[in-house]
Amino acid sequence: MTNENMILGVTDVAVHYGGVKAVDGVSFDLRRGEIHGLIGPNGAGKSTVIDAISGRRGLTRGAVHLDGQDITRCSVIERRRRGLARSFQRTSIFPNMSVGAQIGLAAHKVGAETPEQDARRVMEQLDLAGVAGTAAGSLGYGQQRRLDLALALVGRPIVLLLDEPMAGLSPQESADLAAHLLKLTRDWGVSILLVEHDTDTLFGISDCVTVFELGHVIASGRPGDVRAQPRVREAYLGSAA
Amino acid sequence: MSTPFRPGRLALATMGCIALTVAIGQAVSSETALSILTQAAIFALFATGVGVLLKQNGMVSFGHAAFFGLSAYCAAICLQETQWPAELVILVSLAATTIFAFLLALVIVRVPGIAFAMLTLAFGQLFYQLALKSRSLTGGADGISVAWPDTLFGIPTSTLLDNGIIFTISGVLLVLTLALLVCLHHSRFGQTTEAIRDNPERATFIGIRPTLPRALVFTLSAAITATAGILAAFNSGFISPDSLHWSISGTVLMMVVVGGYWNVTGPALGAAIYIVAKDLIGDLSTHWLSLFGVLLIVIVVFTDNGLSGALRTLAARARPTSAPRHP
Numbered sequence: 084m085t086n087e088n089m090i091l092g093v094t095d096v097a098v099h100y101g102g103v104k105a106v107d108g109v110s111f112d113l114r115r116g117e118i119h120g121l122i123g124p125n126g127a128g129k130s131t132v133i134d135a136i137s138g139r140r141g142l143t144r145g146a147v148h149l150d151g152q153d154i155t156r157c158s159v160i161e162r163r164r165r166g167l168a169r170s171f172q173r174t175s176i177f178p179n180m181s182v183g184a185q186i187g188l189a190a191h192k193v194g195a196e197t198p199e200q201d202a203r204r205v206m207e208q209l210d211l212a213g214v215a216g217t218a219a220g221s222l223g224y225g226q227q228r229r230l231d232l233a234l235a236l237v238g239r240p241i242v243l244l245l246d247e248p249m250a251g252l253s254p255q256e257s258a259d260l261a262a263h264l265l266k267l268t269r270d271w272g273v274s275i276l277l278v279e280h281d282t283d284t285l286f287g288i289s290d291c292v293t294v295f296e297l298g299h300v301i302a303s304g305r306p307g308d309v310r311a312q313p314r315v316r317e318a319y320l321g322s323a324a
Numbered sequence: 325m326s327t328p329f330r331p332g333r334l335a336l337a338t339m340g341c342i343a344l345t346v347a348i349g350q351a352v353s354s355e356t357a358l359s360i361l362t363q364a365a366i367f368a369l370f371a372t373g374v375g376v377l378l379k380q381n382g383m384v385s386f387g388h389a390a391f392f393g394l395s396a397y398c399a400a401i402c403l404q405e406t407q408w409p410a411e412l413v414i415l416v417s418l419a420a421t422t423i424f425a426f427l428l429a430l431v432i433v434r435v436p437g438i439a440f441a442m443l444t445l446a447f448g449q450l451f452y453q454l455a456l457k458s459r460s461l462t463g464g465a466d467g468i469s470v471a472w473p474d475t476l477f478g479i480p481t482s483t484l485l486d487n488g489i490i491f492t493i494s495g496v497l498l499v500l501t502l503a504l505l506v507c508l509h510h511s512r513f514g515q516t517t518e519a520i521r522d523n524p525e526r527a528t529f530i531g532i533r534p535t536l537p538r539a540l541v542f543t544l545s546a547a548i549t550a551t552a553g554i555l556a557a558f559n560s561g562f563i564s565p566d567s568l569h570w571s572i573s574g575t576v577l578m579m580v581v582v583g584g585y586w587n588v589t590g591p592a593l594g595a596a597i598y599i600v601a602k603d604l605i606g607d608l609s610t611h612w613l614s615l616f617g618v619l620l621i622v623i624v625v626f627t628d629n630g631l632s633g634a635l636r637t638l639a640a641r642a643r644p645t646s647a648p649r650h651p
Binding site: 137139159160163164168169171175176177178179180184185188189191192193194234235237238 | 512515516518519522523525526527528529530531532533
C-alpha cells in the first residue's frame with residue numbers, strides 16, 4: 084500500500100487506565116474510499132480505539148495520522164475541522180432542536196463553505212429532508228441514528244468513525260443504513276472506520292476487517308481471509324462461522 | 325414542529341406590550357397599586373436574568389442577588405464618592421458588573437451541575453459578607469442611601485420617581501429585554517448555547533467550543549439582573565446587604581420555576597404572580613413564602629414547564645390542529 088492510498092494511519096496506539104491496558108500497541112491503516120470494519124468481543128478495545136482516534140481519549144502511546152498529517156496532539160475540534168468526524172455508540176443528537184436546525188448549525192460550526200447547501204445535501208442523502216422541521220426527540224429510533232450520522236457528515240469529512248451505528252436497528256433499517264454507507268464511500272469518497280457487532284452486515288460491506296481481542300489486534304485483512312483464520316473463528320466468530 | 329420565527333410579529337407584539345405598559349402607567353391612579361406593579365416589573369426583570377441562564381445554559385444560580393446588589397452598591401458608592409454625572413454612574417455600574425460577571429463566568433461555567441450552583445452560592449455570599457463588613461464604604465448592615473441628583477437624563481428625578489413613570493420605565497425595559505431574548509433564542513448563538521446545554525460532548529464534535537458561549541449567556545444574565553438592581557436602587561433610593569443574600573437568589577429561582585423557564589416570558593410571569601399575589605393576600609402575607617412553597621410543589625408535580633407551560637398547553641388544546649411545542 085502506498086502512502087497516497089492511506090487516509091488514516093493508526094500506529095502503535097496504546098490507551099492505559101492506570102494498570103489496565105484497554106488498548107495496547109494497535110496499528111492499522113484506513114485506505115481512501117474504503118470501509119474498514121473493526122470487530123471483537125465486548126471489552127476488546129474497539130470503541131476505545133475510535134475514542135482515541137477522534138480525540139475523546141488521550142493516548143498513552145502511539146500516533147494518529149490523517150491524510151498524511153500527524154493529528155495526535157490536535158483537539159477534537161481541530162480534528163473535526165481537518166475532516167475527521169464520528170458518530171457515537173449511543174445516539175448523540177440534540178433532542179429539543181429541529182432536525183434542520185441542528186444539521187444547519189453543525190454545517191456552520193464545522194466551517195462548511197456553503198453551510199445551507201451542505202445541510203440540505205446531507206438531509207437528502209440520509210432521507211431526513213421530510214422531517215427537517217421536526218424536533219429530533221420525537222423522531223423514531225432509526226431516524227435518530229440517521230440524524231446522528233448526518234451530524235457527522237456535514238462539512239464533507241474525509242474520514243467517518245462510526246461506533247455501532249446499527250445497534251438497536253431492525254434488520255431492514257440495518258440494511259438501509261449499510262446501503263447508505265456504501266453510497267457515501269462511492270458518491271462522496273468518504274472513508275469509513277466502522278465498529279459493528281452485526282458481523283454479517285460488516286463483512287458484507289467492508290473492504291478490510293481488523294479483529295480485536297483484549298486490546299490487541301489478532302487479525303487484519305480482506306474479509307474473506309480474516310473470516311477463514313482459525314484464531315478469529317475461535318475468538319469471536321464461533322467455529323460454525 | 326418548531327415554531328417559525330416571525331420578526332414582524334415580534335416587533336408588533338413588542339410595540340403592543342409597550343403601549344399597554346404606558347397605558348397602565350397612565351390609567352392606574354392608585355399609588356399603592358403602581359408601587360406594587362413597579363416592584364413586580366423590577367423582579368420580573370431580575371427573574372428573567374436568572375431564567376435565561378437556566379433556559380440557555382441549563383445552569384442554576386444561587387448567587388444572582390450579588391449582581392442585583394453589586395450594580396446598586398456600585399451606583400450608590402460612585403454617587404457618594406465621586407463627582408461623576410449620574411448618567412455615567414449608571415453606565416459604569418452596569419459595565420463594571422457585566423465585566424466582572426464575564427471574568428467570573430470564564431472560570432465557573434466550566435464546572436457542571438450542582439458544583440456550579442454551589443460556586444454561585446459561594447460568590448454570592450462572599451459579596452453579602454463584603455457588603456456587611458465593609459462598613460465605611462457600604463454602611464454595613466444599615467445599608468446606604470443612593471444619592472440621586474435632582475435631574476437624570478435632563479428630566480427632574482422627582483418626575484421620574486412618579487409611580488406611574490417609574491412603572492412605565494421598568495415595564496418598557498422588561499418588554500425590550502424579553503424581545504431581545506426572543507431574538508436570541510432564534511439566533512445562531514441561541515441554537516449554539518442550546519446545543520451545548522443539551523449535549524455538550526456532541527456539540528464539541530460538531531466544532532463548538534462550549535466555554536465562551538456559556539460565559540456570554542452568564543454575562544447577559546448578570547447584565548439583566550444588574551439592570552434590575554439599578555432600577556431597584558433608583559426606585560427605593562436605598563441598598564442594603566439583604567439585597568445580596570442568597571435567600572433573595574433562592575426566592576427569585578422559585579419565581580422562575582413557578583413561571584416556567586422554557587418560555588422566555590415564564591420567569592417574568594412567576595415574579596409578577598409572586599409580588600402581586602403576596603400583596604393581595606393581605607394578612608396572610610407573613611406566611612406567603614410557605615404558601616408560595618406549596619404553589620411551587622403543585623406546579624413542579626403537575627406541570628411540565630410552570631404556569632407559562634400550562635397556559636401554552638391549554639392554548640394548544642383550544643386549537644386542535646396545532647401540536648404543542650415541547651421544550
